[in-house]
Amino acid sequence: MSAQMSQKSMLGRRVMLGAPLVVLAAAGGGWALMLRRMAGGNFDPHSLPSQLIGKKVPDFDLPGLNGGAGITGAELQKPGRTMLVNFFASWCIPCLEDAPMLNQLAKTGLPIWGITYKDKPADTEQFLSQHGNPFGRIAVDLPGRVAINWGLYGVPETYLIDASGIVHWRYAGALTQRVIDEDLTPLLHRLGA
Incomplete structure (x- = not known):
């Protein structure tokens, strides 16, 4: 034994x-x-896979920031125009880098809707007053449940949705001029936006 x-x-x-x-x-x-x-040249740590690429935006219904207009999945499933949806938070350090790029994009006329992720409305308001507000609408996802349905890895994350509500692009992390010039702008041109 x-x-x-x-x-x-x-x-x-x-x-x-x-x-x-x-x-x-x-x-x-x-x-x-x-x-x-x-x-x-084919490794990008920001190009995380997304289950939404080529699909319609998921169903959801979020309230607006401080009584403003909220955002629903139904609105984004047939927006009638190409637009960006950006998940962000006031406590997010990369969102500070993202803010000037989003403000720049908003000045071009590209509609951008924001969804705050696990952020207190007062903190969001302060963040926007300090760093600019590029958003046509802002919804509040305080518990973070809607973000799960989008497959969010973290904030910031930006999604490009075409006029028929199909998600064409997702970028995890702060947008840079290179990303806008090399990835987003050519895609916008292909979509006719």
Whole structure:
């Protein structure tokens, strides 16, 4: 019986010693793949997959900020024009970087509707007064349930919706001039916006 226990004990030790090597090999493989994609120019940490691309906006109904007009999924499912929907929050540091880009886009006439994510209305109001308000409408998703249906990874996230309510593009993170010039603007032109 002790020889059998000794074999099990030795097998357990081998597994314990080998497990870190397996983890290290997997991490190394992932790192190598990322470096290969970066070298090839096809790695973008902001291009997270979205279940909504090519689909209609999900159903939802959110109240407006401080009694303003809210936003519903039905309105976005047939907006009649190409527009952006931006999830943001006053506590979000990258949203500070996002604000000037959204203000710039709003000046071009592109409609942008905002959805605050787990943010107190008073904090949202202060954020908008300090950093500008590019939004035609602002809805409040205080519990964050609507964001789950959109597949939100975090804030800010921006979605491009065409005139028939189909989601064509999603960007996770703060918009930059490069993203606007290389990704968003060509897509807007293709959609005739």
